[in-house]
Amino acid sequence: MKKIFLISALILLVVNLYAQFPPMAETQKQIVIETDNTSLVFSVGKNQKLYQVYLGEKLMNPEDYKTLPNQHEAYVPSGMDNLFEPAIRMLHNDGNPSLELLVADNKVTRDGNVITTSILLKDSKYPVEVRLNFAAFQKENIIKTWTEIKHQEKNPVTLTNFASSMLHWDADKYWLTQFHGDWAQEMRMEESQLTAGIKTIDSKLGTRADMYATPVFFLAKNTQATENSGEVIAGTLGWTGSFQLLFEIDNSNSLRMISGMNPFASEYHLKPNENFVTPEFIFTYSAQGKGLASRNFHNWARNYGVLDGNGNRLTLLNNWEATYFDFDEKKLTDLFGGAKELGVDLFLLDDGWFGNKYPRSNDRAGLGDWQETKTKLPHGIGYLVEQAEAKGVKFGIWIEPEMVNPKSELYEKHPDWVLKLPNRDEHYYRNQLVLDLTNPEVQEFVYKLVDDMLTKNPKIGFIKWDCNRMMTNTYSVYQKENQSHVQIEYVRSFYKVMERLRAKYPKLPIMLCSGGGGRTDYGALKYFTEFWPSDNTDAAERVYIQWGYSYFFPSITSCNHITTMGKQTLKYKTDVAMMGKMGYDIRVNELTADELKFSQQALQNYARLKDLIWKGDLYRLVSPYEQERAVLMYVSGDQAKSILFSYSLHPRAFNQFSVVKLAGLDPKKNYKIEEINKVPDFRSRFRADGKVLSGDYLMKIGLSLPNNNELTSAVIEITEVN
Incomplete structure (x- = not known):
């Protein structure tokens, strides 16, 4: 009996060891994605499935990766043996909701500093292909990953999950740092320890997508990361629409991170041979805390993520707080002189310059009618551009081309161009509705609005592109039976318009604005030179807001203005604004002599030091x-x-x-x-x-x-x- 007991105990010990330490992958193919300091390693199992075996600091000896076990399927599909959140779910033509993805091929290409790895997965039973793409930016230690999904079934298949990325991490404990808020309270930082189950950070807003939650995060393992210590992943999704970030701890205390477009109410009917391309998930790993992760992001963004990220930016004076909607040509041209006296590069004309049948004298009318209001600007925008140039400053202008007031000529002519439910009351936010950018006619309207303005006034030196509301009561006449496509196709259509504009106007500075920080992502910033972090310009509040954005976005992108909001001194407001891309929204003629002298000197200091601020570590x-x-x-x-x-x-x-x-x-x-x-x-x-x-x-x-x-x-x- 004692002998049988010992044999049984030995067998049980072997089984337990086998469970804890699965067979090594020495004979299996490795796919190693590396930057100068980081490695993401996959292994092809004997069953031809793709496994992630490592994510962390680069090992000195690549052979060591071969000793790591195949623990986590890399891009887990739904419908087979997966018990947790999947990366992808597809309903086939025959009603089968399963996928089994096996490695079919992988390719590696190099373009200077960037090494791109493409791993092709194919289903074992259905003509479905999933391609996982990884671009590794060597010096910046950033990895960008996205997914392509394609099939050759006879009819469209239905996608209900379509992650850009699934990453796995193993540790004893995990801490998540997220950034959330509301209008005028953007980028509030909060850290918490993750527990079993799913933590979701998401947005369902469609257009003003990160009004409440921003698609960025830090994830630390084993110990909380500080600015200069701890293992941490910093990640963000390059998508100007509804997003979803999932963090799930499973029964073995392993964490899977899933990122992508929000699949909520967005089932996608994928046509045969149509290539469904997800947004890019961009991340970095740091073994030296959040500070190094930030510097990695800043270096990458200036070189690859932001339009003209290593170029110049213009200091400007905005008229909004000086005039609001109440201005005419004389008021504006008088302000040009103040801009020159102050020492800025450009004068920006904000909201209120357009509409004739319904003049834009408040936010309840005129939006969509992009003709100069004759009673305010009888000589048009061209005259203002000339007058600004004569005073020695450039001229910029505000637009909100994706939106419309019901009280407008555009709405009267094209009610079918608006996102709204056909049998419900219209729901307004800021007295406006969203145009259906998925409609090619609307795309052409938005493109021509900007193109015609710039063709007629080629010396316009700057555009502020606003987007002041989210999608509600959403229905597209153009999408017909594909209403679940609206949020995805809207963002893709926005990018199409920007691609056309940037092909013709590659260098024009354009600020990305969305009622404050409602659009701050690298999906849009490849077309924009900067963004507006918040409508809250109280300098003490701005310290927190700008601090939050600084973790993921370089200072050259963050527009920080000195305004009349807040009770701080002019010096305090100026010093806070100077930590990014500085500008003004003040009445220059109300400055005292000492205040004007101080501001002029501060602008001279800024001109001398701006490259250090924008491009320094x-x-x-x-x-x-x-x-x-x-x-x-x-x-x-x-x-x-x-x-x-x-x-x-x-x-x-x-x-x-x-x-x-x-x-x-x-x-x-x-x-x-x-x-x-x-x-x-x-x-x-x-x-x-x-x-x-x-x-x-x-x-x-x-x-x-x-x-x-x-x-x-x-x-x-x-x-x-x-």
Whole structure:
């Protein structure tokens, strides 16, 4: 009996070990996707299925990947033996809802810094192909992945799940950092530990897609990641529409991350031989915390993700807070002089310049009728462009081409161009409706609106493209029986219009706006030079908003304006705006002489330092979520120059201030420390002002930053000296 017991125990031990440590993959084909520092590794099993075996820091010896077990099917389909959330679900012509995806081929191509791997999967029973694509950006340590789905069945198949990406991660614990909010409260950061089940971050809004939740996240494993420590994945979806990010911990405590378009109410009827291409999921891995992940994203975005990401940007003066809808030619041309006196590059004419049968004197009429209002602008836009040029500034203009007021000539002529239910009351948001951009006639209308304006006025130097509402009561006359296609096809149609415009106007600066930060994604930013983070321009609130965006978007993309909102000083507002792409929305003629002098000097400082701010490496030193202040700095690639921003966030933050250790400098170099953006007759309380200190000292000992008993800010220029 004792012998039988020992044999049984030994068998049980072997079975348990087998379950914990599946057979190694030494003889199986490996597909290795790598950047300079990161590896994503797949293995082809003996059953021809694709398994993800590794995601993390690049190993020195590639042969080591072959010892890793085949634990996680890479792109899990529905309908077979999967018990958790699938990446794809398809209903075939015969009613069968299953897929079994086997590896058929894989190809690798290289284009300079980018290595693209394409893995073809085919179903074992049906003529269905799924292609997984991975573009690895070597120096930036970014991987971009997307999926293509195709079939050759006789009739359309129905797709109900269609993920851009499925990634697997194994750890004891996971922490998710997400960004959410509402109008004027964008990008509020929140971190929580994931537990068993599914955590979903999503949007069902269609157009103003990330009004409540932004499609970005950090995922840390084993321990919470800080700015400079911890293993973390930073990810975002390049899609200007409804999205879904899923994080599911299964029964073995393994995590699967699924990203893509939101499949809610979006079943897609895929025609034979039609290629269904998902949006790109873009991610980076960091073993050194969130800061390095951010810098990876910034470098990638400037080089690949944003239109003209390494180019110039224009400082501007917007008329909105100066005039709102109440203006005429004289008021505007008078403001041109103020823009020149201030020292900005461009004057931007905002909402209210169009409509004749229904003049745009408020937000209840005129939207869609893109002709200059004759009573306001009798000489047209061309006259304003000429007058602005004569004053020495460029001219820019606001449009909202995807929207319409019911009180408009466009609505009267084309009620079938509007997304609305045919048998329900119309539902308005900001007194407007969404045009059906899936209709090619509407696409042509939007394209011609912009093209005609630019053809007639080729010296227009800037466009602000707004989108102030989401989809509700949605129905497309054009889509007929394919109503579940509307949200997907709308975004694709938006991109088609932008492709045409960018083919003809490749360099024109265009700001992406959506009632504030309702459109902030890399699907759109490949066509736009910048975005409007929020309609909330209160400088203290903006610190949090801009801080949140800084994790995923480089400062050159974030439009930060000095306005009359908020009770902070002009200096504080200016210093906060300077951490990104600075602009103004003020009445220049109401500035005091000292305020004008300060602003002119600040703009000169900005012109001198903007390349450092836009293209330097960002180091977040003190988080506003941890203390009642925020401190960050940008460092040039050669570590010869840096600029530091410090903001207090509480009116009695005096005792909160302590020494701050800097980052990113060369310890062997010496740096001159100088406070800039000083108001006239201001005596700096900054004790290090004018001193020369080593990089080693600044990073190990630090600086005691200036402060007093009210909301204060400081901008410190740090320059290498011999």
